[in-house]
Amino acid sequence: MGHSSWQLYDLRVRTPALELRVPTEDELVALCQVAKAGVHDPDTTPFEVPWTDKPSPRFEREFLQHFWSTRAQWTPERWMLDLAVFRDGEPAGFQNIGAENFAVLREVQTGSWLGKAFQGQGYGKQMRAGVLHLAFAELGAVAAESGAFIDNPASLAVSRSLGYQDNGRRRRAPRGEPREQQLFRLTRQRWQEHRFCEVEVTGLDSCRDMFGV
Numbered sequence: 195m196g197h198s199s200w201q202l203y204d205l206r207v208r209t210p211a212l213e214l215r216v217p218t219e220d221e222l223v224a225l226c227q228v229a230k231a232g233v234h235d236p237d238t239t240p241f242e243v244p245w246t247d248k249p250s251p252r253f254e255r256e257f258l259q260h261f262w263s264t265r266a267q268w269t270p271e272r273w274m275l276d277l278a279v280f281r282d283g284e285p286a287g288f289q290n291i292g293a294e295n296f297a298v299l300r301e302v303q304t305g306s307w308l309g310k311a312f313q314g315q316g317y318g319k320q321m322r323a324g325v326l327h328l329a330f331a332e333l334g335a336v337a338a339e340s341g342a343f344i345d346n347p348a349s350l351a352v353s354r355s356l357g358y359q360d361n362g363r364r365r366r367a368p369r370g371e372p373r374e375q376q377l378f379r380l381t382r383q384r385w386q387e388h389r390f391c392e393v394e395v396t397g398l399d400s401c402r403d404m405f406g407v
């Protein structure tokens with residue numbers, strides 16, 4: 195039976211090796227431990243908001259608060275779907291997809307991370323391909339955007355190999371020092387030409403209206 199009150203819990207995005215879904219409270223705590231165990235070299239941050247720099251227990255509290263806040267603020271006009279990424283049933287990382295005024299603009303933005311133990315095995319591409327399928331094939335998106343600091347080869351390579359094109363640069367200073375970010379844009383046509391793996395989406399019918407479509 196489907197979830198009668200928060201229908202997003204029924205949504206599943208499956209790729210050959212991964213399942214993406216909205217985490218339960220217990221799964222969120224487990225995912226927090228994956229993040230705490232390490233997502234990147236501490237010498238530099240790959241994130242625009244340096245959330246991994248916080249010491250415990252602020253790290254854990256603010257990690258949970260991030261997820262609560264995106265759920266609490268969800269509207270069909272402005273939504274952010276924060277998905278936990280599971281490999282063999284265990285939390286491995288995070289993939290999100292969000293949009294503003296999707297009903298009219300049909301454009302999405304994404305962000306992601308994997309625990310260090312799960313990096314470099316093709317999962318980054320699979321999880322991005324998963325939410326791109328949700329956006330383009332299921333929700334009717336026309337474009338997807340992403341970005342990465344220019345010293346983040348893995349993230350740059352995920353975007354480029356899935357067909358994104360360079361879309362300018364901007365500066366951001368997550369630790370107070372300016373750094374260059376490469377922006378990317380993927381059109382529907384380019385997505386079709388660069389499809390990376392099989393993706394299956396289930397449970398969307400009961401929550402489709404939450405996305406403004």
Ligand SMILES: CC(C)(COP(=O)(O)OP(=O)(O)OC[C@H]1O[C@@H](n2cnc3c(N)ncnc32)[C@H](O)[C@@H]1OP(=O)(O)O)[C@@H](O)C(=O)NCCC(=O)NCCS
Pocket residue numbers: 233234240241306307308309312313314315316317318319320341342343346347348349351352355
């Ligand atoms: C970015 C991230 C999600 C990518 O996931 P991943 O599973 O490690 O990447 P994949 O194994 O799917 O590899 C994707 C591409 O990057 C390349 N790649 C992976 N690690 C690399 C590295 N250290 N240096 C250069 N290229 C690398 C792969 O060869 C592949 O390219 P290809 O398709 O042209 O062969 C993951 O590395 C991560 O969580 N990093 C830390 C957090 C982060 O940077 N988040 C994104 C912020 S914008």
